Amino acid sequence: MIPLRRLLSPRSLTSLYQRFCARTQASLTCLHNEPSLPSQLGAPNCRSFLYTPTCRKSTNVKVKEVEISLEEALPLSQDSMKLIWNDGSDHIFNYLWLRDNCKCSLCVDRKSKQKLLDTPAIPLNLMPEVFEINQEDNSLNVTWPASQQSGERHFSQYDSNWLHRHGCRVSDQYFHPHKHTDVSSPIHLWNRDIIEKHLPTIEYRDVMGSDEGLFRWLSGLYGYGVALIKNAPVEEETVLSVGQRISYVKETNYGVLFDVVALPQNAEHLAYTGDGLPHHTDLNYKEKSPGVQILHCLHSSGAEPEEGLSLFVDGFYVAESLRKQNYAAFQVLSSVPVEFKVAYKENTYKHHVQIICLDNSGHMEEIHINNRTMGPLHAPLHLVKLFYSAYKSLTNKIREESSELKFQLQQGDVVAFNNRRVLHGRTGYNPRTVHRHLQGCYIEYDEFLSKLQSLENRSLSIHSTTGVSNSDSILYP
Numbered sequence: 301m302i303p304l305r306r307l308l309s310p311r312s313l314t315s316l317y318q319r320f321c322a323r324t325q326a327s328l329t330c331l332h333n334e335p336s337l338p339s340q341l342g343a344p345n346c347r348s349f350l351y352t353p354t355c356r357k358s359t360n361v362k363v364k365e366v367e368i369s370l371e372e373a374l375p376l377s378q379d380s381m382k383l384i385w386n387d388g389s390d391h392i393f394n395y396l397w398l399r400d401n402c403k404c405s406l407c408v409d410r411k412s413k414q415k416l417l418d419t420p421a422i423p424l425n426l427m428p429e430v431f432e433i434n435q436e437d438n439s440l441n442v443t444w445p446a447s448q449q450s451g452e453r454h455f456s457q458y459d460s461n462w463l464h465r466h467g468c469r470v471s472d473q474y475f476h477p478h479k480h481t482d483v484s485s486p487i488h489l490w491n492r493d494i495i496e497k498h499l500p501t502i503e504y505r506d507v508m509g510s511d512e513g514l515f516r517w518l519s520g521l522y523g524y525g526v527a528l529i530k531n532a533p534v535e536e537e538t539v540l541s542v543g544q545r546i547s548y549v550k551e552t553n554y555g556v557l558f559d560v561v562a563l564p565q566n567a568e569h570l571a572y573t574g575d576g577l578p579h580h581t582d583l584n585y586k587e588k589s590p591g592v593q594i595l596h597c598l599h600s601s602g603a604e605p606e607e608g609l610s611l612f613v614d615g616f617y618v619a620e621s622l623r624k625q626n627y628a629a630f631q632v633l634s635s636v637p638v639e640f641k642v643a644y645k646e647n648t649y650k651h652h653v654q655i656i657c658l659d660n661s662g663h664m665e666e667i668h669i670n671n672r673t674m675g676p677l678h679a680p681l682h683l684v685k686l687f688y689s690a691y692k693s694l695t696n697k698i699r700e701e702s703s704e705l706k707f708q709l710q711q712g713d714v715v716a717f718n719n720r721r722v723l724h725g726r727t728g729y730n731p732r733t734v735h736r737h738l739q740g741c742y743i744e745y746d747e748f749l750s751k752l753q754s755l756e757n758r759s760l761s762i763h764s765t766t767g768v769s770n771s772d773s774i775l776y777p
């Protein structure tokens with residue numbers, strides 16, 4: 301095996317390091333001897349460098365892929381190399397990660413695209429023998445040393461665009477699970493003023509009749525967490541056909557399809573009365589609550605103006621403003637798990653989850669809130685009052701009129717929302733004078749994402765016009 305430092309002379313290594321440090325404003329420290337002296341970088345017996353990159357602000361908005369080419373590939377330490385692209389960006393790649401992501405036909409099955417390489421078999425001290433940029437193919441070629449098992453060298457080729465897309469993920473300071481959706485539509489946070497102008501609204505025949513219509517519905521739903529379909533047939537089970545435009549419908553303990561209608565005798569659930577339902581997310585007591593909820597209005601008649609109105613609030617928007625105004629409250633609600641619990645027929649369901657769920661980098665992933673099914677708080681004594689105070693602050697924000705979208709669902713309306721982001725509810729009505737009947741179903745969030753992504757990949761986004769770009773919206777993050 302040829303040690304990396306022999307690929308370049310100490311002098312050229314030093315000058316390369318200085319160039320990329322200047323370009324990225326990073327600092328590089330030699331761990332071998334006296335730190336920080338450029339003349340010692342690349343000293344013949346020194347193979348350990350501590351590289352401190354500048355912190356880049358991460359962005360969740362994926363820019364449509366443009367052809368980008370590799371300019372330089374530099375050894376960085378015994379663990380990693382640095383790649384620099386023609387747009388000035390650079391990323392660090394760990395050698396194990398690179399070897400593990402070889403796309404050759406020995407490592408990945410051509411047909412199923414599933415991995416054949418046995419990741420744990422990669423030697424932990426693996427370094428490339430040679431690597432170089434292949435200008436013709438716009439790729440990085442790496443030759444790995446002969447393995448003990450086969451006695452043969454391994455050759456990997458990495459596409460430049462692929463590396464560029466994945467580079468930020470491996471070199472970011474934190475792991476960003478939310479980035480792992482490859483959906484490129486932006487996420488817009490909203491309050492009443494914003495959503496009243498931009499509520500994604502589409503005709504039933506467009507959603508059902510064309511993939512372009514389906515794409516507009518789903519990208520609106522992704523961006524705003526809520527979207528309205530108009531003029532669906534007023535027929536039972538229509539909600540299932542709408543859900544099946546995305547994927548299979550997720551069955552729960554309430555069935556494949558559920559009816560929300562007042563049953564004056566024997567209402568097993570507050571939803572089956574005329575009572576108002578405060579803003580909530582559904583089924584927090586399940587191990588994983590459903591990602592998308594769809595409600596189809598079959599009847600809404602006889603209501604006074606304020607009766608039986610549907611309510612929606614962007615949980616991400618209110619939690620984000622809580623984070624700005626009362627960070628302590630935000631901290632409590634994002635760290636103390638709450639027990640959600642329900643007894644339904646012979647079963648009891650119970651799940652512990654935070655009201656505000658964050659990923660490792662502090663981005664909001666999910667909101668879980670439902671006062672009706674929240675069990676006793678199990679928290680250390682010193683947190684109990686803090687929790688109640690934080691819960692009150694968040695609830696006050698949710699209940700502000702300026703947070704809330706409020707409207708009467710009409711017969712033939714279908715409203716879909718992200719049940720782990722957007723809270724829903726209704727005002728009360730008199731079931732003796734109002735005939736109100738909704739049918740609902742749930743779809744798994746990953747099914748929704750994968751459908752949206754496959755439509756995006758077919759470039760349907762180019763033709764889309766549904767409220768995804770607007771000047772007064774708040775992009776997240």
Ligand code: OGA
Pocket residue numbers: 560571577582610724725726738
């Ligand atoms: C529910 C619910 C909404 C409505 O059943 O959980 O929120 O408008 N219903 O009746």
Ligand code: ZN
Pocket residue numbers: 402403404405406407408454455456
């Ligand atoms: Zn391979």
Ligand code: ZN
Pocket residue numbers: 580581582724
């Ligand atoms: Zn509900």
